[in-house]
Amino acid sequence: MKHASHPVLAAPVAPIGTHVMLVFLLQIALLLGAALLLGLLARRLRMPAVVGELCAGMLLGPSVLAHAAPGFAHWLLPARPEQQHLLDAVGQLGVLLLVGVTGMNVDLGMIRRQGLTAARVSAGGLLLPLAAGFGVGWVLPDALLAPGGDRMVFACFVAVAMCVSAIPVIAKTLLEMRLMHRDVGQLIVGASVVDDMVGWLLLSVVSAMATTGVRAGHLVFTVGALLGGIALAMTLGRPVVRTVLRRAAQSPEPAVTVATAVGLVVLCAAGTQALGVEPVVGAFFGGLLVAAVGWDAAPQRMTSLRTFSMGVLAPLFFATAGLRMDLTALGRPQVLGAAALVLAVAVVFKFAGAYLGARASRLGHWESLALGAGMNARGVIEVIIAMVGLRLGVLSAGMYTVVVLVAIATSLMAPPLLRTAVNRIEITGAEREREKVLLGG
Numbered sequence: 001m002k003h004a005s006h007p008v009l010a011a012p013v014a015p016i017g018t019h020v021m022l023v024f025l026l027q028i029a030l031l032l033g034a035a036l037l038l039g040l041l042a043r044r045l046r047m048p049a050v051v052g053e054l055c056a057g058m059l060l061g062p063s064v065l066a067h068a069a070p071g072f073a074h075w076l077l078p079a080r081p082e083q084q085h086l087l088d089a090v091g092q093l094g095v096l097l098l099v100g101v102t103g104m105n106v107d108l109g110m111i112r113r114q115g116l117t118a119a120r121v122s123a124g125g126l127l128l129p130l131a132a133g134f135g136v137g138w139v140l141p142d143a144l145l146a147p148g149g150d151r152m153v154f155a156c157f158v159a160v161a162m163c164v165s166a167i168p169v170i171a172k173t174l175l176e177m178r179l180m181h182r183d184v185g186q187l188i189v190g191a192s193v194v195d196d197m198v199g200w201l202l203l204s205v206v207s208a209m210a211t212t213g214v215r216a217g218h219l220v221f222t223v224g225a226l227l228g229g230i231a232l233a234m235t236l237g238r239p240v241v242r243t244v245l246r247r248a249a250q251s252p253e254p255a256v257t258v259a260t261a262v263g264l265v266v267l268c269a270a271g272t273q274a275l276g277v278e279p280v281v282g283a284f285f286g287g288l289l290v291a292a293v294g295w296d297a298a299p300q301r302m303t304s305l306r307t308f309s310m311g312v313l314a315p316l317f318f319a320t321a322g323l324r325m326d327l328t329a330l331g332r333p334q335v336l337g338a339a340a341l342v343l344a345v346a347v348v349f350k351f352a353g354a355y356l357g358a359r360a361s362r363l364g365h366w367e368s369l370a371l372g373a374g375m376n377a378r379g380v381i382e383v384i385i386a387m388v389g390l391r392l393g394v395l396s397a398g399m400y401t402v403v404v405l406v407a408i409a410t411s412l413m414a415p416p417l418l419r420t421a422v423n424r425i426e427i428t429g430a431e432r433e434r435e436k437v438l439l440g441g
Contacts, residue, residue, distance in 0.1 A: 016086075024086045027076065028316070031323075034060060035315035048411045050379055053315045054404065057322020067328075077323065091320040094313030095384055096283040100265035101309045102196075102380075103287020104302070117361040118187060122194035124357025125375045126163045129349040130202075133162030136345050141334050144399040146390075156206040157389045161403050162346050164199035165192040166379030166411065174374070179422060184367050188374035191354070196381065200284045201226075203385060204277040210392040211276050225275050230285050233268070234292065242293040258305045261290050278388050321383050321404065324390060329398040339402045346406050347413070350376050366424040373417035382407035 016024075034056035042052030059065060066073040077083075137155030145154050170192050179185040201223075208222040233241075241264060248260035268286030269279035329335045351372040358368035386403040389395035395403065 020083055020086070023076065023078070023083060027087055028090065030060060030076070031056060031319040032312065032316055035319040039315055046415065048379060049315075050318055050383070051408050051411065053318035054322040054325070054383070054408060056315075057319040058325050058327060059322075060319075061323035061325060063325060063327040087320055090313075091317045092279075094309070094317035095280060095387070096266060096269050097262065097305075097309040098314045098317060098380070099280045099283040099384070100262075100269075100287040100290075101306050103265075103284045103289075104261070104291045105287075113190075117358075117363070118190035118194055120361045121187065121191040121354055121357040121371055121375075122198070124352075124360070125165065125191065125195055125350055125354035125372075126198055128353030128356075129346065130159050130163040132345050132349040133159035136162070136342060140338055140341075140399075143334055144338055144396050144402070146393045146396045149394055149396075150210075153206060153209045153394055156209060157385070157394050158342070158403075160199060160202045160206055161378075161382050161385045161389075161406070162342075162349070163195070163202070164378055164381045164385065165195040165350075165375045166377050166381045166407075170374055170377050170414070179418070182422070182425075182427070184370045184422060184425060185374075187367075188371055191357075191371065192375055195375065196284075197288075199381065200281045203388065204272065204281045206394075207278040207281075207388060207392060208276055210389075210394050222276050226272060226277055226281070229271060229275070233285070233289055237289065238293050241289055245290070245293065254304065257302065261302065261305060264290055280384055280388070318380075318383065321387055324387075324397065325401045325404055326397055327401065329401050332398070335398040335402065338399070339405055342402055343406050343409055346378070346410060347376060350410075364425070366421050370418055370421035370425065373414055373421055376417070377411045377414035378407045379411040380407075382410075 035053040038052030038056045038059075039049035040052070042049050042055075060073075061077070062073075065076075134155050137158030138151065140154075140158070145151065170188060174185045174188065204226050205223055244264075245257070245260060248257045251257070265283050265286040268282040268289065270282070272282030272285075273279040330339060354372040354375045355368045358371045359365075363371070383404055386395065386400050386407070389403070390397070390400045
C-alpha cells in the first residue's frame with residue numbers, strides 16, 4: 001500500500017540575529033542624532049542643512065571615526081553584507097520619498113507660465129555643463145573609475161552630475177532670503193524644475209547604460225519604454241490616480257491619504273526598476289503625477305508625509321551617503337586635482353550656460369547673474385546621482401567623494417552670490433504687492 005506523499009514544507013526564514021539588530025538600531029540612532037544636530041548647526045551658520053547631514057556621515061565613517069577609534073568603528077559599521085543592506089534599505093526608502101515629495105511640490109502651472117524664458121535658461125544651464133562634464137569625465141585618470149568600469153558610462157555619469165540643479169536647496173534658499181515672490185525667484189525655480197526633469201531622464205539613460213551596457217538597441221527600448229510609461233501615466237493614469245487620492249482624502253483617518261500617496265510613489269519607483277532604470281526616476285515622476293491630480297486634495301494631511309520625509313528619512317539618507325565619503329582620498333594628488341578640476345568646470349559652465357540663456361531671453365545683466373548663481377546649487381540631486389553611480393559600480397570611492405564635495409561647495413556658494421546679484425535688481429510694484437500678500441499685509 002502506497003502512502004500519500006506530503007509536500008516538504010520549506011523551513012521558515014530565520015529572523016534577524018540579535019547582534020545584527022542591535023548594531024542596526026544603534027546605527028540608526030547615532031546617524032539620525034548626528035545628522036539632526038549638525039543639520040541644525042549648519043542652519044545656524046546659514047548653510048543648507050544637507051551640509052551638516054553629510055558631515056554627520058563623514059564623522060562616523062572612514063574619514064574620521066575609522067581613524068580616531070578603529071575598533072568601535074569596525075564594530076558599529078562592520079563590512080558584512082547583511083548589516084550594510086539593512087542600513088541601505090532605510091536610506092533607499094528615504095531617498096525615494098525625498099524625491100517623491102520633491103516631485104509633489106513641483107508647480108507645473110508655473111513652468112507653463114514661464115514659457116520660453118525658462119526653457120532658454122534651462123537649455124543653456126543644461127547643455128554647456130553637460131558637454132563640459134562629459135569632456136572632463138573622458139580625461140580624468142583611470143584610477144577614479146570603479147574597477148572594470150566603462151569609460152563612456154563614467155563620462156556620461158559625470159556629465160549628468162555637472163548639469164543638474166537642486167530644486168530643494170534652491171527653493172529653500174529663495175524662501176529663506178524672501179525672494180520667492182520676486183520675478184527672478186520664480187524664474188530660477190521654473191528653470192530649475194525643467195533642469196531637474198531633464199536630469200532625471202538623463203539619469204535613466206546612463207543608469208540603463210551601466211546595467212545593460214552601451215547597446216544601442218536595448219538602450220533605445222529601455223528609454224522608449226520609460227517615456228511611454230510616463231506619457232501613459234500622465235494621460236490614462238491621471239483619472240485613476242485622481243479618483244484613488246480623492247477617495248483616500250474622504251477617510252476620517254489622515255494616515256490613509258499619506259499611505260496612498262506613498263504607495264503611488266513607491267509603485268512608480270518599482271515600475272522604473274522593472275525597466276532597468278533607477279527607482280529614483282520613477283519616484284520623481286510618481287510625485288509629479290500626485291501633484292498633477294491630487295496634491296491639493298488634502299494639503300493638511302500631506303504635511304505629515306513631508307515632515308517625516310524631510311525631518312527623519314532625508315537626514316538618514318544623507319548621513320548614510322556621508323558614510324561612503326573618504327576625505328583621506330584627497331591626500332592623493334590625483335583625487336585632489338580631480339576635485340579642483342571638476343568643481344571649476346561645474347561652477348563656470350553652469351553659471352555661464354544659465355547666464356547666456358537668460359541674456360538670450362533679453363534679461364538684464366544682474367538678473368542673468370542671479371539665475372546663474374541660483375541654478376549653480378546642486379545639493380541633494382547631485383548627491384543622489386553620486387550614490388547611484390557608486391551603487392552601480394560606475395564611480396570609485398574617490399570619485400564619489402569628489403562629486404559629493406562639488407554638491408556641498410556649490411550649495412554653499414549659491415546664497416551669497418544670489419544675494420549680491422538680487423540686491424542690484426530693482427523691485428517692481430507687482431513684486432511689492434506679492435510680498436505684502438505673502439507677509440500678511
